[in-house]
Amino acid sequence: MKNNSTPFVHFFKTHKANYIYDFNTNAILKVNSDVYDDIQQFVETGELNSTCPDSKEVISSIQRQGYLNSFRWKEILHPASKLLPYYLDNCMQMLTLQVTQACNLRCAYCTYSGNFVNRHHSNVRMSYDTAKKAVDFYIKHSTNTDKLNFGFYGGEPLLEFELIKNVIEYIEKNSEGKEKGYNLTTNATLLNEEIVSFLQEYDVRLTISIDGPKEIHDKNRIKKDCSGSFDTIIENIKMISEKFPSYGDKVMFNCVLDPRNDFGCINEFFTNYEGINGFYSSFAHIAKEYIINDVYDTAEEYSKQYDYEVFKLFMSKIGRLDKKHVSKIVEAYYLNIKNAMIDNRPVTAGMAKIGHHGGPCIAGMHKLFVNAQGDFYPCEKVSECSEAMKIGSIDSGFNQDKIYQLINIGQLTENQCKGCWAAKFCYLCALFADDSGNLSIDRKMFYCKQVRENVEQQLKEYCLLKEMNFDEEDVYIL
Ligand code: SF4
Ligand code: SF4
Numbered sequence: 001m002k003n004n005s006t007p008f009v010h011f012f013k014t015h016k017a018n019y020i021y022d023f024n025t026n027a028i029l030k031v032n033s034d035v036y037d038d039i040q041q042f043v044e045t046g047e048l049n050s051t052c053p054d055s056k057e058v059i060s061s062i063q064r065q066g067y068l069n070s071f072r073w074k075e076i077l078h079p080a081s082k083l084l085p086y087y088l089d090n091c092m093q094m095l096t097l098q099v100t101q102a103c104n105l106r107c108a109y110c111t112y113s114g115n116f117v118n119r120h121h122s123n124v125r126m127s128y129d130t131a132k133k134a135v136d137f138y139i140k141h142s143t144n145t146d147k148l149n150f151g152f153y154g155g156e157p158l159l160e161f162e163l164i165k166n167v168i169e170y171i172e173k174n175s176e177g178k179e180k181g182y183n184l185t186t187n188a189t190l191l192n193e194e195i196v197s198f199l200q201e202y203d204v205r206l207t208i209s210i211d212g213p214k215e216i217h218d219k220n221r222i223k224k225d226c227s228g229s230f231d232t233i234i235e236n237i238k239m240i241s242e243k244f245p246s247y248g249d250k251v252m253f254n255c256v257l258d259p260r261n262d263f264g265c266i267n268e269f270f271t272n273y274e275g276i277n278g279f280y281s282s283f284a285h286i287a288k289e290y291i292i293n294d295v296y297d298t299a300e301e302y303s304k305q306y307d308y309e310v311f312k313l314f315m316s317k318i319g320r321l322d323k324k325h326v327s328k329i330v331e332a333y334y335l336n337i338k339n340a341m342i343d344n345r346p347v348t349a350g351m352a353k354i355g356h357h358g359g360p361c362i363a364g365m366h367k368l369f370v371n372a373q374g375d376f377y378p379c380e381k382v383s384e385c386s387e388a389m390k391i392g393s394i395d396s397g398f399n400q401d402k403i404y405q406l407i408n409i410g411q412l413t414e415n416q417c418k419g420c421w422a423a424k425f426c427y428l429c430a431l432f433a434d435d436s437g438n439l440s441i442d443r444k445m446f447y448c449k450q451v452r453e454n455v456e457q458q459l460k461e462y463c464l465l466k467e468m469n470f471d472e473e474d475v476y477i478l
Contacts, residue, residue, distance in 0.1 A: 006043045007068035010421035014464050024351045059207050071351040076410040077172050085366045088398050095138040096151035098371045099160040100125045103185050107221045120238040126372040131167045133394045134370040146180040152198040158190040161309040189229050191236040207254050212266035223227040253281040263305035267327045283329050292415050306329045318468040356410045357417050357426035363406045387437040406430040
Protein backbone atom coordinates (compact mmCIF):
# COMPACT_ATOMS: atom_id res chain seq x y z
CA MET A 1 0.00 0.00 0.00
CA LYS A 2 1.45 3.40 -0.98
CA ASN A 3 1.81 5.82 1.90
CA ASN A 4 3.44 9.17 2.58
CA SER A 5 6.47 7.72 4.37
CA THR A 6 7.75 5.79 1.36
CA PRO A 7 9.98 7.34 -1.33
CA PHE A 8 8.26 10.02 -3.40
CA VAL A 9 9.36 8.74 -6.77
CA HIS A 10 8.05 7.73 -10.17
CA PHE A 11 9.12 4.58 -12.03
CA PHE A 12 9.57 4.26 -15.77
CA LYS A 13 11.45 2.09 -18.23
CA THR A 14 12.88 2.36 -21.69
CA HIS A 15 13.56 -0.74 -23.81
CA LYS A 16 17.05 -0.75 -22.45
CA ALA A 17 17.00 0.44 -18.85
CA ASN A 18 15.06 1.13 -15.64
CA TYR A 19 14.68 4.61 -14.19
CA ILE A 20 13.40 6.27 -11.06
CA TYR A 21 12.49 9.95 -11.04
CA ASP A 22 13.15 11.30 -7.54
CA PHE A 23 10.69 14.14 -6.83
CA ASN A 24 12.56 15.82 -3.99
CA THR A 25 15.93 16.17 -5.70
CA ASN A 26 14.56 16.26 -9.25
CA ALA A 27 17.17 13.65 -10.21
CA ILE A 28 16.65 10.67 -12.49
CA LEU A 29 18.29 7.47 -11.24
CA LYS A 30 19.23 4.75 -13.69
CA VAL A 31 19.22 1.45 -11.82
CA ASN A 32 19.41 -2.28 -12.54
CA SER A 33 16.26 -4.38 -12.46
CA ASP A 34 16.84 -5.80 -8.94
CA VAL A 35 17.15 -2.34 -7.45
CA TYR A 36 14.19 -1.11 -9.49
CA ASP A 37 11.96 -3.99 -8.33
CA ASP A 38 13.02 -3.65 -4.70
CA ILE A 39 12.38 0.08 -4.55
CA GLN A 40 9.06 -0.40 -6.31
CA GLN A 41 8.08 -2.97 -3.71
CA PHE A 42 9.22 -0.59 -0.96
CA VAL A 43 6.90 2.10 -2.33
CA GLU A 44 4.01 -0.35 -2.70
CA THR A 45 4.30 -2.11 0.69
CA GLY A 46 6.17 0.39 2.86
CA GLU A 47 8.84 -2.21 3.56
CA LEU A 48 12.27 -2.68 2.11
CA ASN A 49 12.77 -6.45 1.92
CA SER A 50 15.54 -7.07 -0.54
CA THR A 51 16.73 -10.63 -0.97
CA CYS A 52 19.68 -9.56 -3.08
CA PRO A 53 22.63 -8.26 -1.00
CA ASP A 54 24.02 -6.19 -3.89
CA SER A 55 20.69 -4.50 -4.38
CA LYS A 56 20.43 -3.73 -0.65
CA GLU A 57 23.84 -2.10 -0.69
CA VAL A 58 23.02 -0.02 -3.76
CA ILE A 59 19.74 1.19 -2.23
CA SER A 60 21.48 2.17 1.03
CA SER A 61 24.08 4.06 -0.95
CA ILE A 62 21.39 5.92 -2.93
CA GLN A 63 19.63 6.83 0.31
CA ARG A 64 22.88 8.03 1.91
CA GLN A 65 23.30 10.40 -1.03
CA GLY A 66 19.95 12.00 -0.18
CA TYR A 67 17.71 10.32 -2.76
CA LEU A 68 14.49 8.31 -2.18
CA ASN A 69 13.17 10.74 0.39
CA SER A 70 9.48 10.60 1.26
CA PHE A 71 9.05 14.34 1.75
CA ARG A 72 5.98 16.01 0.20
CA TRP A 73 5.05 19.70 0.00
CA LYS A 74 3.19 20.76 3.15
CA GLU A 75 1.70 23.81 1.51
CA ILE A 76 0.91 24.84 -2.04
CA LEU A 77 1.98 28.42 -2.62
CA HIS A 78 3.35 30.10 -5.74
CA PRO A 79 6.89 31.42 -5.08
CA ALA A 80 5.88 34.90 -6.29
CA SER A 81 2.98 35.19 -3.83
CA LYS A 82 4.68 37.25 -1.12
CA LEU A 83 6.26 39.77 -3.46
CA LEU A 84 3.30 39.94 -5.83
CA PRO A 85 2.40 43.62 -5.13
CA TYR A 86 6.02 44.63 -5.75
CA TYR A 87 6.22 42.65 -9.01
CA LEU A 88 2.98 44.13 -10.29
CA ASP A 89 3.97 47.66 -9.37
CA ASN A 90 7.48 47.61 -10.83
CA CYS A 91 8.32 44.64 -13.02
CA MET A 92 5.75 44.32 -15.82
CA GLN A 93 7.41 42.70 -18.82
CA MET A 94 4.98 42.76 -21.69
CA LEU A 95 1.86 44.55 -22.82
CA THR A 96 -0.35 43.19 -25.59
CA LEU A 97 -3.06 45.43 -27.00
CA GLN A 98 -6.09 43.95 -28.67
CA VAL A 99 -6.49 46.80 -31.13
CA THR A 100 -9.64 45.31 -32.64
CA GLN A 101 -11.94 42.34 -32.27
CA ALA A 102 -12.82 42.47 -35.95
CA CYS A 103 -11.17 40.28 -38.57
CA ASN A 104 -11.30 40.14 -42.36
CA LEU A 105 -10.97 36.32 -42.36
CA ARG A 106 -13.22 33.61 -40.94
CA CYS A 107 -10.79 30.84 -39.94
CA ALA A 108 -12.62 27.70 -38.88
CA TYR A 109 -10.66 27.24 -35.63
CA CYS A 110 -10.07 30.91 -34.75
CA THR A 111 -11.02 31.83 -31.20
CA TYR A 112 -13.31 34.49 -32.68
CA SER A 113 -14.86 32.41 -35.44
CA GLY A 114 -17.93 31.21 -33.60
CA ASN A 115 -16.72 27.59 -33.49
CA PHE A 116 -15.39 28.24 -30.02
CA VAL A 117 -17.10 28.70 -26.72
CA ASN A 118 -17.23 32.30 -25.48
CA ARG A 119 -15.73 34.23 -28.37
CA HIS A 120 -17.27 35.75 -31.43
CA HIS A 121 -16.22 38.36 -33.97
CA SER A 122 -17.41 41.84 -33.17
CA ASN A 123 -16.60 45.25 -34.49
CA VAL A 124 -15.27 46.56 -31.19
CA ARG A 125 -12.07 48.55 -31.76
CA MET A 126 -9.68 49.96 -29.22
CA SER A 127 -9.80 53.74 -28.96
CA TYR A 128 -6.59 55.76 -29.04
CA ASP A 129 -7.41 56.99 -25.55
CA THR A 130 -7.66 53.45 -24.15
CA ALA A 131 -4.41 52.45 -25.90
CA LYS A 132 -2.59 55.48 -24.43
CA LYS A 133 -3.89 54.71 -20.94
CA ALA A 134 -2.69 51.09 -21.28
CA VAL A 135 0.75 52.26 -22.43
CA ASP A 136 0.97 54.76 -19.54
CA PHE A 137 -0.03 52.01 -17.10
CA TYR A 138 2.69 49.73 -18.44
CA ILE A 139 5.39 52.40 -18.34
CA LYS A 140 4.42 53.30 -14.77
CA HIS A 141 4.54 49.65 -13.65
CA SER A 142 7.82 48.67 -15.27
CA THR A 143 10.42 50.88 -13.59
CA ASN A 144 12.57 47.80 -12.87
CA THR A 145 12.30 46.34 -16.36
CA ASP A 146 15.12 46.99 -18.83
CA LYS A 147 13.20 46.34 -22.01
CA LEU A 148 9.59 47.19 -22.78
CA ASN A 149 7.79 44.67 -24.98
CA PHE A 150 4.63 45.56 -26.84
CA GLY A 151 2.38 43.24 -28.83
CA PHE A 152 -0.46 44.11 -31.21
CA TYR A 153 -3.19 41.56 -31.51
CA GLY A 154 -6.67 41.25 -32.95
CA GLY A 155 -8.97 40.09 -34.58
CA GLU A 156 -6.74 41.21 -37.39
CA PRO A 157 -4.61 44.05 -35.98
CA LEU A 158 -3.74 45.54 -39.37
CA LEU A 159 -7.38 46.61 -39.74
CA GLU A 160 -6.26 49.25 -37.23
CA PHE A 161 -2.93 50.18 -38.78
CA GLU A 162 -3.46 53.91 -38.16
CA LEU A 163 -4.02 53.23 -34.46
CA ILE A 164 -0.92 51.00 -34.26
CA LYS A 165 1.13 53.74 -35.93
CA ASN A 166 -0.09 56.35 -33.49
CA VAL A 167 0.47 54.09 -30.50
CA ILE A 168 4.06 53.24 -31.50
CA GLU A 169 4.80 56.92 -32.01
CA TYR A 170 3.28 57.66 -28.59
CA ILE A 171 5.40 54.93 -26.97
CA GLU A 172 8.57 56.24 -28.59
CA LYS A 173 7.90 59.74 -27.28
CA ASN A 174 7.00 58.65 -23.77
CA SER A 175 9.57 55.99 -22.93
CA GLU A 176 12.86 57.57 -23.82
CA GLY A 177 15.93 55.77 -22.54
CA LYS A 178 14.28 52.33 -22.50
CA GLU A 179 14.92 49.60 -25.02
CA LYS A 180 11.74 48.58 -26.81
CA GLY A 181 10.51 45.56 -28.74
CA TYR A 182 7.36 45.30 -30.85
CA ASN A 183 5.45 42.25 -32.09
CA LEU A 184 2.51 42.00 -34.39
CA THR A 185 0.56 38.83 -35.20
CA THR A 186 -1.23 39.02 -38.54
CA ASN A 187 -2.93 36.96 -41.22
CA ALA A 188 -0.81 39.00 -43.70
CA THR A 189 -3.64 39.65 -46.12
CA LEU A 190 -3.62 43.42 -45.53
CA LEU A 191 0.13 44.00 -45.74
CA ASN A 192 1.28 46.59 -48.25
CA GLU A 193 4.48 48.55 -48.87
CA GLU A 194 3.47 51.46 -46.66
CA ILE A 195 2.77 49.13 -43.73
CA VAL A 196 5.94 47.06 -44.15
CA SER A 197 8.04 50.20 -44.46
CA PHE A 198 6.67 51.44 -41.12
CA LEU A 199 7.13 48.05 -39.44
CA GLN A 200 10.70 47.92 -40.68
CA GLU A 201 11.43 51.40 -39.38
CA TYR A 202 10.43 50.37 -35.85
CA ASP A 203 11.87 46.83 -36.01
CA VAL A 204 8.45 45.30 -35.43
CA ARG A 205 8.61 41.51 -35.32
CA LEU A 206 5.96 40.12 -37.62
CA THR A 207 4.33 36.77 -36.99
CA ILE A 208 2.41 35.58 -40.03
CA SER A 209 -0.16 32.82 -39.70
CA ILE A 210 0.04 30.25 -42.48
CA ASP A 211 -0.99 26.62 -42.29
CA GLY A 212 0.76 24.88 -45.14
CA PRO A 213 0.30 24.59 -48.92
CA LYS A 214 -2.68 26.24 -50.64
CA GLU A 215 -4.98 23.20 -50.52
CA ILE A 216 -4.50 22.90 -46.75
CA HIS A 217 -4.27 26.57 -45.79
CA ASP A 218 -7.39 27.49 -47.74
CA LYS A 219 -9.48 24.83 -46.03
CA ASN A 220 -9.42 26.77 -42.76
CA ARG A 221 -8.20 30.28 -43.47
CA ILE A 222 -11.01 31.65 -45.57
CA LYS A 223 -12.23 35.14 -46.38
CA LYS A 224 -15.74 36.31 -45.62
CA ASP A 225 -16.78 35.32 -49.17
CA CYS A 226 -15.43 31.79 -48.48
CA SER A 227 -12.48 32.13 -50.88
CA GLY A 228 -9.05 31.14 -49.62
CA SER A 229 -6.39 33.59 -48.41
CA PHE A 230 -3.25 31.67 -49.44
CA ASP A 231 -2.51 33.48 -52.73
CA THR A 232 -2.77 36.93 -51.15
CA ILE A 233 -0.41 35.94 -48.34
CA ILE A 234 2.19 34.47 -50.69
CA GLU A 235 2.07 37.62 -52.83
CA ASN A 236 2.67 39.76 -49.76
CA ILE A 237 5.53 37.58 -48.55
CA LYS A 238 7.08 37.89 -52.00
CA MET A 239 6.69 41.67 -51.78
CA ILE A 240 8.58 41.68 -48.46
CA SER A 241 11.39 39.49 -49.84
CA GLU A 242 11.80 41.61 -52.98
CA LYS A 243 11.32 45.13 -51.61
CA PHE A 244 12.39 44.80 -47.98
CA PRO A 245 14.99 42.01 -47.98
CA SER A 246 16.67 43.19 -44.80
CA TYR A 247 13.33 43.02 -42.95
CA GLY A 248 13.22 39.24 -43.51
CA ASP A 249 14.88 38.41 -40.21
CA LYS A 250 12.00 40.06 -38.33
CA VAL A 251 9.43 37.84 -40.03
CA MET A 252 8.36 34.43 -38.78
CA PHE A 253 5.52 32.06 -39.52
CA ASN A 254 3.08 30.48 -37.18
CA CYS A 255 1.32 27.33 -38.31
CA VAL A 256 -1.77 25.82 -36.70
CA LEU A 257 -1.57 22.06 -37.28
CA ASP A 258 -4.83 20.30 -37.98
CA PRO A 259 -4.47 16.51 -37.56
CA ARG A 260 -7.05 15.89 -40.28
CA ASN A 261 -4.53 17.14 -42.82
CA ASP A 262 -1.64 15.34 -44.44
CA PHE A 263 1.37 15.83 -42.20
CA GLY A 264 3.79 15.03 -45.05
CA CYS A 265 2.39 17.83 -47.24
CA ILE A 266 2.69 20.42 -44.47
CA ASN A 267 6.16 19.24 -43.59
CA GLU A 268 7.26 19.42 -47.22
CA PHE A 269 5.82 22.93 -47.54
CA PHE A 270 7.73 24.36 -44.57
CA THR A 271 10.93 22.57 -45.55
CA ASN A 272 11.01 23.26 -49.28
CA TYR A 273 8.52 25.93 -50.40
CA GLU A 274 10.55 28.79 -51.79
CA GLY A 275 9.91 32.01 -49.92
CA ILE A 276 8.81 30.17 -46.78
CA ASN A 277 11.66 27.79 -46.07
CA GLY A 278 14.15 30.55 -45.26
CA PHE A 279 12.10 31.90 -42.34
CA TYR A 280 11.74 30.70 -38.79
CA SER A 281 8.44 28.89 -38.19
CA SER A 282 6.62 27.83 -35.06
CA PHE A 283 3.89 25.20 -34.83
CA ALA A 284 0.94 24.52 -32.57
CA HIS A 285 -1.85 22.00 -32.78
CA ILE A 286 -5.44 23.20 -32.88
CA ALA A 287 -6.56 23.76 -29.31
CA LYS A 288 -9.34 21.25 -28.74
CA GLU A 289 -10.43 22.45 -25.32
CA TYR A 290 -12.52 25.36 -26.58
CA ILE A 291 -14.18 23.70 -29.50
CA ILE A 292 -17.91 23.18 -29.39
CA ASN A 293 -18.41 20.15 -31.61
CA ASP A 294 -16.47 18.11 -34.07
CA VAL A 295 -13.92 20.52 -35.50
CA TYR A 296 -11.16 18.51 -33.86
CA ASP A 297 -10.73 14.95 -35.04
CA THR A 298 -7.57 12.96 -34.34
CA ALA A 299 -6.15 11.15 -37.31
CA GLU A 300 -4.14 7.98 -36.91
CA GLU A 301 -2.19 8.43 -40.11
CA TYR A 302 -1.14 11.92 -39.05
CA SER A 303 0.18 10.58 -35.71
CA LYS A 304 2.15 7.85 -37.44
CA GLN A 305 3.82 10.34 -39.77
CA TYR A 306 4.54 12.66 -36.88
CA ASP A 307 6.12 9.84 -34.81
CA TYR A 308 8.26 8.82 -37.76
CA GLU A 309 9.59 12.38 -38.00
CA VAL A 310 10.37 12.31 -34.26
CA PHE A 311 12.30 9.09 -34.84
CA LYS A 312 14.30 10.80 -37.62
CA LEU A 313 15.02 13.71 -35.31
CA PHE A 314 16.43 11.32 -32.70
CA MET A 315 18.58 9.65 -35.36
CA SER A 316 20.01 13.03 -36.30
CA LYS A 317 20.75 13.86 -32.66
CA ILE A 318 22.96 10.79 -32.38
CA GLY A 319 24.65 11.51 -35.69
CA ARG A 320 22.93 8.78 -37.72
CA LEU A 321 21.00 11.08 -40.05
CA ASP A 322 21.88 14.37 -41.68
CA LYS A 323 20.14 17.33 -40.01
CA LYS A 324 18.74 18.46 -43.37
CA HIS A 325 16.32 15.51 -43.32
CA VAL A 326 14.81 16.56 -40.01
CA SER A 327 11.35 18.09 -40.02
CA LYS A 328 11.11 21.70 -38.90
CA ILE A 329 7.84 20.79 -37.26
CA VAL A 330 9.34 18.27 -34.86
CA GLU A 331 12.46 20.31 -34.07
CA ALA A 332 10.36 22.14 -31.50
CA TYR A 333 9.61 18.79 -29.90
CA TYR A 334 13.26 18.23 -29.10
CA LEU A 335 13.60 21.77 -27.79
CA ASN A 336 10.69 21.07 -25.42
CA ILE A 337 12.45 18.02 -24.03
CA LYS A 338 15.68 19.92 -23.71
CA ASN A 339 13.93 22.83 -22.05
CA ALA A 340 11.97 20.72 -19.56
CA MET A 341 14.56 18.07 -18.76
CA ILE A 342 17.81 19.99 -18.92
CA ASP A 343 17.33 23.75 -18.63
CA ASN A 344 14.41 23.67 -16.17
CA ARG A 345 15.34 20.62 -14.09
CA PRO A 346 17.87 21.78 -11.53
CA VAL A 347 18.91 18.81 -9.39
CA THR A 348 18.80 19.97 -5.78
CA ALA A 349 19.86 18.64 -2.40
CA GLY A 350 17.29 20.38 -0.21
CA MET A 351 13.60 19.59 0.09
CA ALA A 352 11.16 22.47 0.12
CA LYS A 353 8.18 22.54 2.49
CA ILE A 354 6.27 24.91 0.27
CA GLY A 355 5.92 24.71 -3.46
CA HIS A 356 3.64 25.12 -6.43
CA HIS A 357 3.32 23.01 -9.55
CA GLY A 358 4.80 24.35 -12.78
CA GLY A 359 2.54 26.19 -15.22
CA PRO A 360 1.25 29.54 -14.03
CA CYS A 361 2.95 32.71 -15.15
CA ILE A 362 2.84 35.73 -12.87
CA ALA A 363 -0.31 37.07 -14.49
CA GLY A 364 -0.04 40.78 -15.23
CA MET A 365 3.70 40.85 -14.65
CA HIS A 366 4.95 38.44 -17.30
CA LYS A 367 2.25 39.56 -19.69
CA LEU A 368 -0.73 41.83 -19.65
CA PHE A 369 -3.37 41.55 -22.35
CA VAL A 370 -5.63 44.59 -22.60
CA ASN A 371 -8.71 43.99 -24.70
CA ALA A 372 -10.37 46.52 -26.98
CA GLN A 373 -12.62 47.76 -24.13
CA GLY A 374 -9.68 48.25 -21.75
CA ASP A 375 -10.14 45.18 -19.55
CA PHE A 376 -7.10 43.27 -18.28
CA TYR A 377 -6.39 39.55 -18.84
CA PRO A 378 -3.23 37.45 -18.29
CA CYS A 379 -2.69 36.75 -21.99
CA GLU A 380 -4.38 36.46 -25.37
CA LYS A 381 -5.12 32.75 -24.84
CA VAL A 382 -7.67 33.19 -22.07
CA SER A 383 -11.33 33.88 -22.66
CA GLU A 384 -12.28 37.54 -22.42
CA CYS A 385 -15.78 36.47 -21.47
CA SER A 386 -14.49 34.83 -18.30
CA GLU A 387 -14.99 36.79 -15.09
CA ALA A 388 -12.40 34.54 -13.42
CA MET A 389 -9.75 35.59 -15.91
CA LYS A 390 -10.40 39.31 -15.78
CA ILE A 391 -7.61 40.75 -13.64
CA GLY A 392 -8.51 44.43 -13.68
CA SER A 393 -9.08 47.24 -16.11
CA ILE A 394 -7.58 50.42 -17.38
CA ASP A 395 -9.77 52.38 -14.96
CA SER A 396 -9.43 50.27 -11.81
CA GLY A 397 -5.87 48.94 -12.28
CA PHE A 398 -4.79 45.43 -11.23
CA ASN A 399 -7.10 43.31 -9.12
CA GLN A 400 -4.35 41.82 -6.96
CA ASP A 401 -6.62 39.37 -5.14
CA LYS A 402 -7.67 37.82 -8.41
CA ILE A 403 -4.10 37.64 -9.68
CA TYR A 404 -3.07 35.98 -6.42
CA GLN A 405 -5.80 33.41 -6.97
CA LEU A 406 -4.73 32.75 -10.58
CA ILE A 407 -1.03 32.27 -9.82
CA ASN A 408 -1.98 29.99 -6.92
CA ILE A 409 -4.25 27.84 -9.05
CA GLY A 410 -2.52 24.80 -7.48
CA GLN A 411 -4.44 25.54 -4.25
CA LEU A 412 -7.63 24.62 -6.09
CA THR A 413 -6.38 21.03 -6.35
CA GLU A 414 -4.11 21.16 -3.32
CA ASN A 415 -4.37 17.54 -2.16
CA GLN A 416 -3.93 16.10 -5.63
CA CYS A 417 -0.93 18.33 -6.39
CA LYS A 418 0.84 17.56 -3.10
CA GLY A 419 0.90 13.90 -4.09
CA CYS A 420 1.63 14.36 -7.80
CA TRP A 421 5.08 13.19 -8.90
CA ALA A 422 4.83 15.32 -12.09
CA ALA A 423 4.16 18.62 -10.27
CA LYS A 424 7.50 20.22 -11.12
CA PHE A 425 6.87 19.63 -14.85
CA CYS A 426 3.17 20.41 -14.81
CA TYR A 427 2.08 23.03 -17.35
CA LEU A 428 -1.45 23.74 -16.19
CA CYS A 429 -2.28 27.35 -15.42
CA ALA A 430 -5.62 28.93 -14.54
CA LEU A 431 -6.56 28.83 -18.22
CA PHE A 432 -7.06 25.08 -17.89
CA ALA A 433 -9.32 25.47 -14.85
CA ASP A 434 -11.58 28.07 -16.41
CA ASP A 435 -15.05 26.69 -16.92
CA SER A 436 -17.19 29.48 -18.36
CA GLY A 437 -15.98 32.04 -15.84
CA ASN A 438 -15.54 29.80 -12.79
CA LEU A 439 -12.32 28.13 -11.67
CA SER A 440 -13.31 24.51 -11.60
CA ILE A 441 -11.53 21.58 -9.92
CA ASP A 442 -13.11 19.09 -12.31
CA ARG A 443 -12.10 21.09 -15.35
CA LYS A 444 -8.50 21.27 -14.16
CA MET A 445 -8.30 17.63 -13.12
CA PHE A 446 -9.53 16.65 -16.57
CA TYR A 447 -6.06 17.53 -17.91
CA CYS A 448 -3.94 15.90 -15.17
CA LYS A 449 -3.76 12.42 -16.69
CA GLN A 450 -2.58 13.93 -19.97
CA VAL A 451 0.05 16.03 -18.16
CA ARG A 452 1.47 12.97 -16.39
CA GLU A 453 1.50 10.96 -19.61
CA ASN A 454 3.29 13.75 -21.46
CA VAL A 455 5.84 14.22 -18.68
CA GLU A 456 6.56 10.51 -18.53
CA GLN A 457 7.00 10.47 -22.29
CA GLN A 458 9.46 13.36 -22.09
CA LEU A 459 11.39 11.66 -19.30
CA LYS A 460 11.62 8.49 -21.36
CA GLU A 461 12.76 10.29 -24.47
CA TYR A 462 15.31 12.30 -22.57
CA CYS A 463 16.72 9.07 -21.07
CA LEU A 464 16.65 7.41 -24.47
CA LEU A 465 18.84 10.19 -25.83
CA LYS A 466 21.16 9.80 -22.86
CA GLU A 467 21.32 6.03 -23.45
CA MET A 468 22.47 6.66 -26.97
CA ASN A 469 25.31 8.85 -25.76
CA PHE A 470 26.38 7.43 -22.42
CA ASP A 471 28.12 4.25 -21.26
CA GLU A 472 26.29 1.67 -19.21
CA GLU A 473 26.59 1.96 -15.45
CA ASP A 474 24.76 0.33 -12.59
CA VAL A 475 23.48 3.56 -11.12
CA TYR A 476 23.61 6.69 -13.13
CA ILE A 477 22.39 9.99 -11.79
CA LEU A 478 21.07 11.96 -14.77
S1 SF4 B 1 -1.39 30.49 -21.01
FE1 SF4 B 1 -1.45 30.58 -18.76
S2 SF4 B 1 0.70 30.60 -18.10
FE2 SF4 B 1 0.64 31.10 -20.28
S3 SF4 B 1 0.65 33.34 -20.35
FE3 SF4 B 1 -1.48 32.66 -20.48
S4 SF4 B 1 -2.19 32.63 -18.36
FE4 SF4 B 1 0.03 32.72 -18.27
S1 SF4 C 1 -0.92 17.29 -13.16
FE1 SF4 C 1 -2.71 17.85 -11.92
S2 SF4 C 1 -2.30 16.97 -9.88
FE2 SF4 C 1 -0.36 17.04 -11.02
S3 SF4 C 1 0.58 18.97 -10.40
FE3 SF4 C 1 -0.53 19.35 -12.31
S4 SF4 C 1 -2.54 20.06 -11.60
FE4 SF4 C 1 -1.57 19.09 -9.84
